[in-house]
Each structure stands twice: as C-alpha cells, then as structure tokens.
Amino acid sequence: MDIIIKDLKKTFGEKVAVDIPELTIHSGELLGLVGNNGAGKSTLFRLILDLIKADTGTVHMGQGARGKEHENPSCPDNPLAPCSLPLAPCFINVAETEVWKDWTGAFVDESFLIDYLTPDEYFQFIARLTDTSDEQLEAFLAEYQHFMADELAGQKKLIRTLSAGNKQKVGIMAAMLLRPKVLILDEPFNFLDPSSQNAIKHLLKKYNEETGATILVSSHNLQHTVDISQRIVLLEHGKVIHDIDNREKQAQDILENYFEINE
Amino acid sequence: MNSYKLYKLICKNADLKEARHPMLDKNRFMKFLMAFMWLYYAAILLFMGVVMAMGMRNSYNGVAAFHVFDGGLLYLLITDFWVRFILQETPAQQAQPYALLPIRRSFLMKVYLTRSGLAWGNLYWGFLLVPFALIAIAIPLGWGATIGWLLGWWLLLVMNGYAYLFCRALIMKHMAWLLLPIAIHGALLAIMLVPDKDPLDMPCTLFMYGFLKWEVLPFLCVGTLIAFLYWANYKLQMGMVYDEVGKKEEKEIKHATQLNFLNRYGKLGEYLKLEVKQRLRNKTVRMSFFVGLGFMILLSGLMYFSDVYDNSFMRSFICLYNYIVLGMMTLITIMCYEGNYIDGLMSRRESILQLLTAKYYFNVLLLFIPPIILLPLMIIGKMSVWMNVGYFFFTAGVIYPAFFQMAVYNNNTLPMNTKITSKQGNTTQQIFSTIIFFIPIGLERAATALLGEPWGYLFLAVLGIIGVATHQYWLRNVYTRFMARRYKNMEGFRASRQS
Numbered sequence: 001m002d003i004i005i006k007d008l009k010k011t012f013g014e015k016v017a018v019d020i021p022e023l024t025i026h027s028g029e030l031l032g033l034v035g036n037n038g039a040g041k042s043t044l045f046r047l048i049l050d051l052i053k054a055d056t057g058t059v060h061m062g063q064g065a066r067g068k069e070h071e072n073p074s075c076p077d078n079p080l081a082p083c084s085l086p087l088a089p090c091f092i093n094v095a096e097t098e099v100w101k102d103w104t105g106a107f108v109d110e111s112f113l114i115d116y117l118t119p120d121e122y123f124q125f126i127a128r129l130t131d132t133s134d135e136q137l138e139a140f141l142a143e144y145q146h147f148m149a150d151e152l153a154g155q156k157k158l159i160r161t162l163s164a165g166n167k168q169k170v171g172i173m174a175a176m177l178l179r180p181k182v183l184i185l186d187e188p189f190n191f192l193d194p195s196s197q198n199a200i201k202h203l204l205k206k207y208n209e210e211t212g213a214t215i216l217v218s219s220h221n222l223q224h225t226v227d228i229s230q231r232i233v234l235l236e237h238g239k240v241i242h243d244i245d246n247r248e249k250q251a252q253d254i255l256e257n258y259f260e261i262n263e
Numbered sequence: 264m265n266s267y268k269l270y271k272l273i274c275k276n277a278d279l280k281e282a283r284h285p286m287l288d289k290n291r292f293m294k295f296l297m298a299f300m301w302l303y304y305a306a307i308l309l310f311m312g313v314v315m316a317m318g319m320r321n322s323y324n325g326v327a328a329f330h331v332f333d334g335g336l337l338y339l340l341i342t343d344f345w346v347r348f349i350l351q352e353t354p355a356q357q358a359q360p361y362a363l364l365p366i367r368r369s370f371l372m373k374v375y376l377t378r379s380g381l382a383w384g385n386l387y388w389g390f391l392l393v394p395f396a397l398i399a400i401a402i403p404l405g406w407g408a409t410i411g412w413l414l415g416w417w418l419l420l421v422m423n424g425y426a427y428l429f430c431r432a433l434i435m436k437h438m439a440w441l442l443l444p445i446a447i448h449g450a451l452l453a454i455m456l457v458p459d460k461d462p463l464d465m466p467c468t469l470f471m472y473g474f475l476k477w478e479v480l481p482f483l484c485v486g487t488l489i490a491f492l493y494w495a496n497y498k499l500q501m502g503m504v505y506d507e508v509g510k511k512e513e514k515e516i517k518h519a520t521q522l523n524f525l526n527r528y529g530k531l532g533e534y535l536k537l538e539v540k541q542r543l544r545n546k547t548v549r550m551s552f553f554v555g556l557g558f559m560i561l562l563s564g565l566m567y568f569s570d571v572y573d574n575s576f577m578r579s580f581i582c583l584y585n586y587i588v589l590g591m592m593t594l595i596t597i598m599c600y601e602g603n604y605i606d607g608l609m610s611r612r613e614s615i616l617q618l619l620t621a622k623y624y625f626n627v628l629l630l631f632i633p634p635i636i637l638l639p640l641m642i643i644g645k646m647s648v649w650m651n652v653g654y655f656f657f658t659a660g661v662i663y664p665a666f667f668q669m670a671v672y673n674n675n676t677l678p679m680n681t682k683i684t685s686k687q688g689n690t691t692q693q694i695f696s697t698i699i700f701f702i703p704i705g706l707e708r709a710a711t712a713l714l715g716e717p718w719g720y721l722f723l724a725v726l727g728i729i730g731v732a733t734h735q736y737w738l739r740n741v742y743t744r745f746m747a748r749r750y751k752n753m754e755g756f757r758a759s760r761q762s
Contacts, residue, residue, distance in 0.1 A: 049606075049610060050609075051606055051609060051610075051753060052750060052753070052754070053750035098612040098613060099612065101610060101611055101612040102612055104610070106610055108606060109606070111603065111604055111605060111606040111607065111757070111760070112604065112606050112607035112610065113604060113607060114537065114604045114607060115603070115604070116540055116541060116544040116545055116679065116680070117537075117540065118516070121536075121540075125533050125536075125537070128526075128529070128530060128532075128533045129530055129533060129611050129614065130611075156516050157516070158516060158544065160680065
C-alpha cells in the first residue's frame, strides 16, 4: 500500500510541526523516521492516521503504478476492489473516508489502549472488530508468545496496571493483530527491555518480508532504526532533511554525522 | 523557608491548579460561563435570603423569622454536604504532588485541612445568610446578635465541610461507605418529614438561638466537633496520601467477566461488553451509577413512607427523575470517558457509530430498573402505571436522543478511575442536565392537562416509541455530525486528558 503525502503542513501557533511538500512511501517499504524531539514525527503519524487536521495538503493511501499516483473517481470507497480502469491506480484521501482503517494498524501512545480491559480482552476486542477468527487470534498469540514473555496472555491484570513496557507490547501487538497492510508505530522500542527490543526488530522485519506491508517506525534509537529500515527519513522542524536509501545500511554514517554522535 | 511562607506557596499552587485545570484552561468561554454561573447562583441565594426574611416575618406572626429559618438548619447542612461532592477535593488528593518532596507529610496535611476549613467556599452560603440576617436579625436585635448568628452558621458549615472530607475519604477507600451519609441523612430526613410535626425543629431553633445570644455551649459544641473532625481527618487522610501516589489498585482482578452471551451480536456485542466493563472496572463511572441508584431509592422511599410529596407535580418529578437519572449520569458527559482512548477508537472504521449504538441499547436496558424501584409506589396507588409507561418510552425515545446530541459537542476527557472526581462535567453539561428536567415535566403537565391522565401519558409514550423506532437514523445523524467535528473534539480530548 503506497502512502502519498502532498503539500502537507501543520502548525501549532507559530511553530511549524510538519511541512512536507511531497513524500511517497512505497508499498512494502519499511521506513524509519528519525529526528530530535519536536521534529514532527508523531504529528506526521497523526496526520497520516487522520487524528489531527492538516492546515493544508493531503495524505493518500492506495495501490497503483509507481509514479502515476492520482485519485481514481471510479473506486473511491475501496481501492482494493477490481478497478473499472484496470491500469489506473486507486488512491483515497484518508480525511475523506474511513475505508483505509480496515487495513491500517497503528500504535502511537496509550490513548490507543482501552486500559480497563485485560490484554486478552483487548486482543479479543480488536480481533472481533477486524473479523479475525478465534483460531486466527490463538495462532497470532502463539506466534508472539516469546515477545509477550508470559506476562500478558492469560493474565487477569488490567492494562492500566501493566508496566509501561508491557503496555507498549500490548499496543504493538494489537496494531499487528489485524495483519495490516500499513503499520505505523511511534517509538516502538521505548520502555522495552533489550530482549524485547531485539524481538520487536525481528518481528517487524519478518512481518514486512512475509506480508509486503508498508511499515513506518519512528525512533530515537538510531541503531535499531538503521538495522531494520530499508529507507530512513530524517525530519527536523517538520521538514524532511534527508531521505536516505538504507538497503545497504548506508544511513549509519549520515545519521551519526548529523546527530554528532562521534564528537 | 518558614512554615508560613510554605503555607502561602502551597495555597498559591492549589489556586493555580484550579485556575489552570485542563477543562478550563482550553476554553475562555467556559471560564466566562463558570463565572456567570457563580454569580447566577449567588444572585439566587441573595434573592432567596431577602424573600425568606420578608416572607417569614409576614407569615409567621408571633415567631421570629430567624426561628423559622433555623428550624431548617439540617436541610441546609444536608444540601451543603452533597453539593460538596461536585466542588471539593480531599486533602489526600491535593497533597499527592508533594508526597515525594522534602516537605513533612504532617505539615502538608495540616495545611490542606486548615485551607479546607478557611476556604471561601464555606462562605458561599453567606449570599443567603447575610441578607437574611440583616433583615431578620440586625433590625430587631442589633449587630451583636447578627454577628453571633452568622459566625455560628459559618462554624457549622466548616464542621460540615470536615464531615464531608471524612466521609469522602472513607468512600475513596471503599464505595460502600457512601451508605454512611445516605443512612444518616436519610434517617434525619425521615425523622423530620414522616411525623406531622418535625421533632428536630425546636432543638435546631434553640441551638441556633444560642449563637445569636453568644452563649458558650453551642460555640463549644461546634468547636469541639470541628476539632474532633479535624483530628479524625488528619489521622485518616495521612495514610491515604501514599495510597494516592501509589494508586494501590488491585494487581489482578478477581473475576474477568467474559459476557460471552454478547458474542452473538458481533461488533455491537463487543461495544456492549465495553459499556458493562467500563462501569464495573472504573471507580468514577461505577460510583456515578450507584449515586444515581441511591438517589432513586431515597426519593422513592421518601414518597412511599411520607405524604410530603403527595402532589401531582412531585409525583411526576420523582417518576421522571427515576427514569432519567441513570442515563443522565453518563450520557450528559457522553464520549468524555472515551476521550481517554479516543485515538484507538478513531483508528477503527465506524467504531464511534457502533459505540453510540451500544451505549443507546445499554441505557435502554437500564430503563428496566426504575419500574422495579417504583413498583411499591404503583402498588399502593401513589404513582400510576400509565405515568411509568409514558416516561419509560419518553425517556428512551425523546430524552435519550437529546442526551446523545452531547456526543457531537463534548470534547473534554474525564478521568475514569482516578480518585479525583471533582470536575465531573463542564458548565454546559450541567446547564443541559438542568434544562432536561423541566422540558419533559412541562410537556407532561401540558399533555395531562389537555388530554387527561392516561391519554396524556400515552401521548408521551407514542412520542417515545417514534424515537425508539427511528434510533438507527438519529444515531447515524449524531455519528455523522461527530465525524464532521472530529478534529476539534479530538484536540479537546487530548488537551483535557489527565494522565
């Protein structure tokens, strides 16, 4: 699923949070978003998820031939359905329809969690909303058992009583539960112990390879971001400073220089 | 820093906390409304004070107006006590941010308890008492008596404030303690209302007369009670500061209610489960339910056991109250609890529509509770079955749709499970909840006056049935308008979230 950002701008008072003239995230890409505090990473994610209103510009999601992105009026409701114009791509504006929510999983912060449910209840809630069968849910939980480390499944603890790290795990897993074609995770390594950080790196890479999902991950951890991302976008004051092809891990030096890690 | 300076600093911080509350901070109009409502109620009290002083002087020949007024001492104290639930925080809640700073806990507790006693809120009733005293006491008995009487009232209100704090602290430990003030006040009201002549009228009058005459005994009694309640609060709340900080919530819930029978309703069933669990597992939501239920039982009980409410207006009011109150407790602030996880909800397609539908069905189910509570009144003939039928459908089909309109406009997140329950609902919501009582009663009065008893209620029922039958249409309308305002609402929910 491609994500196409055009002329996207968001300001809070005088402060420019996001100002991106054009950015396309291609289907199947695992994109890392890095930048200092206040760079606009979370705001960009919220704009993509239609959780805040853009001052100007659009975010489109859809599938089609690269470089030929345009809105196809014949399929505004379901870009995945067979198109009446077979060669034309179908893109939808996320602010104009909710259909994209069916294939998008996201975890930005705790406001995504219903904290008076147990993790099992929350997973079941998300599963039922996304038409995931009980068997599929069971298989999913079995697959992520190592990541959960016996602290989430089968527990009678409410999410609000969990540690920050375990809440983070619940949020990430719930986002991945619907097998999304677009996965957006804001700071997924935060609060996690080293084992869980490595586990989530492995899971994200595996998920991307197996499903071809478009994955957007923001992080302050440059090493993890470089390790997993095929492409890294460096954001500062809302603007894209660098857009780096990282398939050969060539982003490491650029990022280290930018953040003056070696000085 | 000496103790006095520290006291002033903590008081200043407490004032700032009020002034910068997220719910007010983001909305200048809300600040204006708050100030307006403060003045509005002050003006009403002022007016009542003057009218009561004049009216009692003219109506009760031979008995001084202040004697008549003082006979109602306990009514005013009971009202004051319950009003405090929406206005006053406990010291343990206020002391929480300082718990880990190098300030003695005992000092902090004394600061907040003293501040509670000296709070301006205890003087608010002065808008009623001062004009009354000036007319009814100062003119015939002079300034000394006036000051003594007002001082006595102030001390009683301070004492009431400490009694409230004590009860509130116990309720925070376990909600069953809510039964304590309900039982005491219920018993007092029964003693005062059930017999033909109120047996507590004369003792109250004599007690207040003691203040007026500057006798030592009443001052001593109230002073001792204040000292005792101060000490009791100090002891009780000291242990609760760390409860607040630590949020000693049960690590594991005893019974993870599955509600599997709702699975057959698909996605709607999942949202119905959320409604049930939201009430079962969150103190604030649960408490509002039980408070509503408590008032339903209290009012119905008073009507059953006494004849003071045996007039058609009060019958109608109590019946309507029973049907509205449980829905009103949560629907006036509809979506405000969901503000805590609004981003998660908004990430799923049409989840808000499903949520609203589930909320509607759940609240319609709650409407089966009032007929059970009101059944004894129907059996003894104090309330007609038709009135119940009329209000049942009218609430489900007309009042609930009105409540649901708030879903479009509410954008302030309310904490679901913190022990701080002071700022529950903003002024708009409070005004709306007041209005919602008078329109149905006015309609019922008009309908029964024009059509007669059963037909008037049948008319209300028919209006309600139309609303119930069209619920999917108006729920979708609410949802569509909510989505049109979603950015503004989500911004408000985020700005007022207290985590």
